[in-house]
Amino acid sequence: MKYPLISLYVPGNRLDLIEKAPKFKPDAVVFDLEDAVPAVLKESVRQQLAQIIPTYPLPVLVRVNNNDKYLQDDIRAVAVKGLYGIILPMVETVEQVRLVATILDAAEAKLGLVIGSIKILLLIETPLGVINCFDVCKASSRVESVVFGSAEDGDMQAELKCSFSSEGYEMMYARSKCLLDARAAKLPYVLDGAFSAVKDLDALKTDCTVSRRLGYDGRTLVYPGHLTIARQVYSPSSEDIKYYLELVRVFDQALEDGRAAVVYNDKLIDYAMYKKANIFLANAAMYVDSKI
Secondary structure: OOOOOEEEEEEOOOHHHHHHHHHHOOOEEEEEOOOOOOHHHHHHHHHHHHHHHHHOOOOEEEEOOOOOOOHHHHHHHHOOOOEEEEEEOOOOOHHHHHHHHHHHHHHHHHHOOOOOOOEEEEEEOOHHHHHOHHHHHOOOOOEEEEEEOOOOOOHHHHHHOOOOOOOOOOOHHHHHHHHHHHHHOOOOOOEEOOOOOOOOHHHHHHHHHHHHHHOOOEEEEOOHHHHHHHHHHHOOOHHHHHHHHHHHHHHHHHHHOOOOOEEEOOEEEOHHHHHHHHHHHHHHHHHHOOOO
């Protein structure tokens, strides 16, 4: 995979789970330094992760702590060779993003890495984060994606004081706005958040289907048993790929014949639908790891 579309969270202090995670074949593993790690262990865990990252067999993201006590030390510790990116939780302001980018600049320079090679993924978990989503997306060229905090009983639901359902009605505006802003900012992919009901696979499929229909490209997960369903739902179907490949072929032929409108599959196709088809196929290539 070019991008970490389906990623698996692992507590940073659980070396047994860190070792097992690759066998489930996520696109990336998220080492969690935030909520999953007790405060008294954060310093030792960050140093331990710094030793693991350079030789880990999958791309690594690290969710750091976004507060004055831990943020800078977290990033300086884990910004090592082999780190794919930082997941920055509770993002609300441009200044927060720029601070992380500045710390990464210094770390990369010190290590001799290409400046800008370590990416930032923004975890939007508060109403203010939703309001400022476009601005934080544009705050640094390192920002590669947004992760919407959609988890049941998570920070977003708590601050909105709303209910939760796998159909997603309650947080639909916030979920849609983050997607809209990320697309407007031209980010290459957009991710939904974790699904906390580890055993309710039907609800997971419903939630992933809603997310995919909105336009999300994938999501972060907290349970290995969710990976198969999430990948199935977010991956484009072979039927859709065939449909849009043929649409492009038919429209290309029409252009050669001097026409910019043609009927295909009982639908009128013009440049707008042709553009949509090409966007779909470019997006589909992210899932099959090759150009379609």
